[in-house]
Amino acid sequence: MITSANNMNKTIIFILSIALLLSCSQNEVLGPSIFDTEDRLDANSVSYEFDSWLREAYLKPYNLDFRYRMEDVGSDMDYNLVPTSFEKSQQMAKLVKYLWFDVYGTIVSSEFLKENGPRIIHLIGSPAYNPISGTMLLGTAEGGLKVTLYRCNELDFTDIDMLNEYYFKTMHHEFAHILHQKRNYPVEFGLISQGKYNPLGWQYKTDSEAATLGFVSPYAGSQNREDFVEIIANYLVKSDAQWNNILNLASNPGVDYDGVTLPDDGIDGKAIILQKLDIARNWLKDSWDIDLEALRTEIIQRQLNINDAFN
Amino acid sequence: MRKLNKITYFVFTLISLILASCNTEEPDIFDTSPAERINQAISDYQSVLTSAENGWEMDYFANPLSGGYTLLIKFNKSGNAIFASRHEYTVNKAYETDSCLFDIISDNGPVLTFNTYSNILHIFASPDFIDDPYYYGYGLEGDYEFVITKATTDSVWLKGKKYGSDVLLHKLESAVNWQSYMNNRYDFNSMIFSAKAPDLSLKIDRVTYKFAYGYSHVFNVKRGSDTSLDIPFITTDNGIKLYKDIELEGYTFREFKINNAKNALVSVENPQLKLVGADDLSNYFISKTKAIWTFNTNNTSSNINQLLQDVAQSSIALYAADSVAVTIEYSTSRQSFVLAITTFKGDIKTEGLINLSFDAYGYDEIKISYKDNQGNVKGNSQGLQYYNDIPELANFLELLSTTYDLYTVSKLNPFYIQFYKKGDAQTYFEIK
Numbered sequence: 001m002i003t004s005a006n007n008m009n010k011t012i013i014f015i016l017s018i019a020l021l022l023s024c025s026q027n028e029v030l031g032p033s034i035f036d037t038e039d040r041l042d043a044n045s046v047s048y049e050f051d052s053w054l055r056e057a058y059l060k061p062y063n064l065d066f067r068y069r070m071e072d073v074g075s076d077m078d079y080n081l082v083p084t085s086f087e088k089s090q091q092m093a094k095l096v097k098y099l100w101f102d103v104y105g106t107i108v109s110s111e112f113l114k115e116n117g118p119r120i121i122h123l124i125g126s127p128a129y130n131p132i133s134g135t136m137l138l139g140t141a142e143g144g145l146k147v148t149l150y151r152c153n154e155l156d157f158t159d160i161d162m163l164n165e166y167y168f169k170t171m172h173h174e175f176a177h178i179l180h181q182k183r184n185y186p187v188e189f190g191l192i193s194q195g196k197y198n199p200l201g202w203q204y205k206t207d208s209e210a211a212t213l214g215f216v217s218p219y220a221g222s223q224n225r226e227d228f229v230e231i232i233a234n235y236l237v238k239s240d241a242q243w244n245n246i247l248n249l250a251s252n253p254g255v256d257y258d259g260v261t262l263p264d265d266g267i268d269g270k271a272i273i274l275q276k277l278d279i280a281r282n283w284l285k286d287s288w289d290i291d292l293e294a295l296r297t298e299i300i301q302r303q304l305n306i307n308d309a310f311n
Numbered sequence: 312m313r314k315l316n317k318i319t320y321f322v323f324t325l326i327s328l329i330l331a332s333c334n335t336e337e338p339d340i341f342d343t344s345p346a347e348r349i350n351q352a353i354s355d356y357q358s359v360l361t362s363a364e365n366g367w368e369m370d371y372f373a374n375p376l377s378g379g380y381t382l383l384i385k386f387n388k389s390g391n392a393i394f395a396s397r398h399e400y401t402v403n404k405a406y407e408t409d410s411c412l413f414d415i416i417s418d419n420g421p422v423l424t425f426n427t428y429s430n431i432l433h434i435f436a437s438p439d440f441i442d443d444p445y446y447y448g449y450g451l452e453g454d455y456e457f458v459i460t461k462a463t464t465d466s467v468w469l470k471g472k473k474y475g476s477d478v479l480l481h482k483l484e485s486a487v488n489w490q491s492y493m494n495n496r497y498d499f500n501s502m503i504f505s506a507k508a509p510d511l512s513l514k515i516d517r518v519t520y521k522f523a524y525g526y527s528h529v530f531n532v533k534r535g536s537d538t539s540l541d542i543p544f545i546t547t548d549n550g551i552k553l554y555k556d557i558e559l560e561g562y563t564f565r566e567f568k569i570n571n572a573k574n575a576l577v578s579v580e581n582p583q584l585k586l587v588g589a590d591d592l593s594n595y596f597i598s599k600t601k602a603i604w605t606f607n608t609n610n611t612s613s614n615i616n617q618l619l620q621d622v623a624q625s626s627i628a629l630y631a632a633d634s635v636a637v638t639i640e641y642s643t644s645r646q647s648f649v650l651a652i653t654t655f656k657g658d659i660k661t662e663g664l665i666n667l668s669f670d671a672y673g674y675d676e677i678k679i680s681y682k683d684n685q686g687n688v689k690g691n692s693q694g695l696q697y698y699n700d701i702p703e704l705a706n707f708l709e710l711l712s713t714t715y716d717l718y719t720v721s722k723l724n725p726f727y728i729q730f731y732k733k734g735d736a737q738t739y740f741e742i743k
Contacts, residue, residue: 015325046389047412069412069426072456072472080438080450085428086412125428129438129448153428 050090057097058121061105063114066093067122079137084125084152091310092123092152095163098309099302100171107294116178120146125153140174147174160303164237168299172236176229183287189279190224192272197223209254209262211246214272231273231280236296247273352459353415356423359462360386360415360480365487366393367467367480370545372554373435373453374474378528379545379554381496382431383489384480386413394431397493398500400440406493407431415459422472424456454478477554500546503569503576507602508724509595511576511586515560522586532557550576574722588723593671595725596717600641607727610741618710621703622652629700632656639667639742645691650681650708652697663694665708677730678714710738 041051050068058064068089072081084092104113127150128137140148151166193214202210202222215221220230235243250269254262284290302308341348360367366385372378383395392413401407411429416422425432434440435453454471457478461468467480483492504525511522511530522530528546530553533539543554550568557564567576567586576586589595608616619637626635632654642649642664649664665681666689672678683689688698688708698704715730732738 042390044389046387046391069414071426072424080436080448080452082433082437082455083411083426083428089427125433126438131448 047086050086050093054093057093058101061110061114062101062117064101064118065120066096067120068093070124071122079128079130080126081124081128081150082126082153084123088125088152088155089123091155091157092149092167094309095155095157095306096121096167096171098306099163099168099299103295103298103302104175107298108288108290112288116182117175118145118147118178122146122148123152124148124150127151147171157306157309160306164303169233169237172233173229176232177225179288180225180228180283185228185283186279189228189276192276193221193224193227197221197227199223204257206255206257207246208249208252209256211250211273212252212254212262212265212269213267214250214269214276216246216273216276227276228280231276232284232292235277235280235292236299239300349417349421352421353417356415356421356459356462356467359464359467360423361388362464363482365483365485366489368483370479370481370552371432371435371453372471372476372478372543372545373451374471375476375554376529376541376543377435377451377453377476378543379552380528381493381545383483383493390414392425392429394429395489395493396431397497400434401431404497406490406497408489418458418472421459422456423459423469426456496546496548499548502573502721503546503723505724505726507726509588511588511723513559513584513586515562515584518560520559532559550579569721569723573720576723586723588721589719589725590722591671592675592717592719592722592725592728593669593673593677596677596728597669597671600643602640604639604728604742606637607741607743610727610729610739612737612739614738615707615710615740618703618707622701622707625701625703626652626654626697630654630656630661632661645689647689649690649694650711652694652704661693663691663697665690665694665698665704667711672714675717676714676733677717679730680712681708682712713738715739 041048041055045051054066058066068084068086070081070083101113101117104117130136137150140146149167149170154162154166156162196213196215198205199222202218205213205218205221207218210216210218210221213221215227216231216234220227220234234246238246247270250273253264256262281292284292343351363385366383369382369384371380371382380398380400381396385393387393390412391410393408393410395406395408397404397406407430409430411425411432412427413423413425416424432455435451436455438448438450440446440450452474454474454476456472457469458472459467460470465482469478469480470476471478506526508525511525513520513522518534521533523533524531529541529543531539531541540557542557544551545554547566550566552566553564555565562578562581562584564578564580564584566579568579569575570577570585574587578584578586606615606619608619611619623635623637626632634655636651636653636655638651638653640649640651641647642651645664645666648667648669650667652663652665654661654663666683668678668680670678670680681688688695690698698708713735714733716733718729718731719725719727727741727743729741730739
């Protein structure tokens with residue numbers, strides 16, 4: 001009796017399975033594709049020439065999507081932002097290629113950027129103000145993929161200091177984040193200024209106050225990962241005179257926003273900054289085979305001939 | 312028996328399985344997939360927008376609590392949008408044009424996005440447009456991306472993506488000249504609104520509502536000391552249109568048109584009701600105790616102009632002043648209207664005041680006099696000194712002292728008031 005019941009059960013299950021399998025085999029024919037699979041640029045578009053240039057200058061060599069048309073996808077509720085003007089977008093695209101991408105492309109290789117560089121650059125015309133903290137974002141790098149540059153409508157390509165301060169230093173800064181997120185920097189770096197970082201109040205220190213503590217900029221004093229990338233970014237874009245000025249400030253007691261000279265804290269700011277720079281330089285060489293000095297020389301050279309960017 | 316039951320159950324299960332499983336076919340509501348439908352919508356809207364040869368008029372409200380402004384837009388098939396406008400925020404408040412790129416993207420529905428910067432549209436969204444700490448980081452909080460909710464060949468309904476205001480596009484007739492159109496609109500707006508214009512009032516039966524701050528294009532509507540409501544509006548060719556319907560005392564209001572006499576904005580929905588500004592100009596003038604009136608020499612008769620000049624020159628000559636200003640104002644210290652002659656020498660300002668009396672003579676009629684009942688001239692010591700030293704001043708005051716008919720272009724906004732001497736067409740002046 002048991003055996004025949006088992007057989008019956010097996011049969012039942014077998015038939016049920018077939019029934020299930022057969023029941024829903026609907027042969028639906030796939031309709032036409034909704035995706036435009038041809039990568040065409042619209043030749044009638046007013047931005048055709050620029051879009052074509054972007055494809056040759058960024059997409060092909062660096063695998064980068066240069067998004068100058070602002071995407072407020074989801075509508076950022078944290079900030080009120082406006083797009084970059086078409087004219088500034090074109091200027092920005094040329095400058096970024098000349099003073100940033102081609103620098104790494106030349107000194108390292110374009111393969112390096114294809115592998116490690118950002119995939120998207122997104123331009124935004126206005127700053128992203130945080131009215132509560134009184135600060136503004138200059139750039140963000142999300143997970144190594146997307147770099148957003150703000151304040152692009154203020155672009156004045158005759159003012160190198162301004163360009164560096166707001167764009168290129170930011171890009172080197174963000175890129176350094178991308179690099180150290182892939183290969184960590186030495187732990188000992190964070191120990192040098194341990195206890196002196198201030199994530200919420202860094203903006204209240206002057207340049208001299210920060211330098212005297214061993215921070216290359218006030219923002220470097222916010223946290224140790226910012227400190228690391230700020231050293232690299234500042235060293236790359238600052239002229240000898242500007243860099244020496246920081247070291248000079250670092251050798252002297254700090255002066256705050258009220259003009260009051262603070263007492264000597266016993267910290268040799270200059271020595272600390274140079275020590276941090278050494279660590280960064282060595283890390284770039286050891287982890288990435290990048291010569292920091294060569295990069296810097298290339299940048300300075302290009303900055304002197306900035307009009308070449310537009311030829 | 313058990314075997315039979317088992318088989319029966321099994322058969323029933325099998326049949327129901329088969330029947331149920333192949334009933335998954337639900338009738339499609341649409342013939343095409345969502346992606347195809349949105350692509351079609353985008354294409355249709357693109358056609359509608361670019362088909363307007365002379366472009367569109369946009370009733371732009373940055374957000375549902377912001378004043379409305381007219382923007383003109385032409386959408387080109389190349390993806391370029393040309394803007395024009397003239398209003399309070401354009402450069403020098405002059406007619407301005409600009410262009411930017413636009414696109415219609417899918418988002419959660421079809422969205423019209425102006426994704427590069429234009430001076431004309433994006434100033435409403437720019438976080439640092441207004442140089443005022445209150446707005447810092449916020450700006451005027453306006454949209455430049457709009458969900459397209461509906462479109463016909465003549466109208467397109469948009470809704471701001473971030474702030475949700477209802478923005479309408481109306482197709483412009485091909486004969487319309489953009490510059491004239493905006494200039495006329497601006498001039499009309501300036502005629503009926505200014506920062507110094509009186510509050511408008513709307514009288515419904517026995518109740519009066521005050522409509523204040525018209526200059527900002529957002530009325531603050533108040534009855535007595537009751538809580539108020541704010542209602543934005545936009546200026547039209549011949550009146551104003553509120554952002555949405557409001558209800559007062561059971562009446563619904565949306566649109567107002569100016570009347571022929573230009574002294575009222577008549578409700579379109581309720582023609583017996585209207586918004587009025589100043590009433591009797593003489594009373595209006597006398598009530599403005601904080602105003603400082605300067606002479607508009609372009610619209611003043613030659614005799615008065617000449618005397619004004621003489622007085623000014625003499626003041627400068629006698630006191631070696633750098634410049635002089637002649638104004639009419641109310642002096643709280645003297646508790647009277649005065650003719651003020653103010654000389655500037657370097658940093659030093661010397662004010663000579665002569666009492667002037669303005670009396671409401673009749674409706675829109677006023678009488679000016681400067682001597683008191685005893686025939687004496689009253690003023691501060693400096694003013695009396697001027698009176699003694701400058702002979703033209705006495706002549707000027709004599710000329711001024713008479714009765715006048717008052718006139719202004721629109722009583723909704725008496726920014727300029729003209730004084731016409733009664734019975735003497737050759738003597739008149741305008742103050743502002």
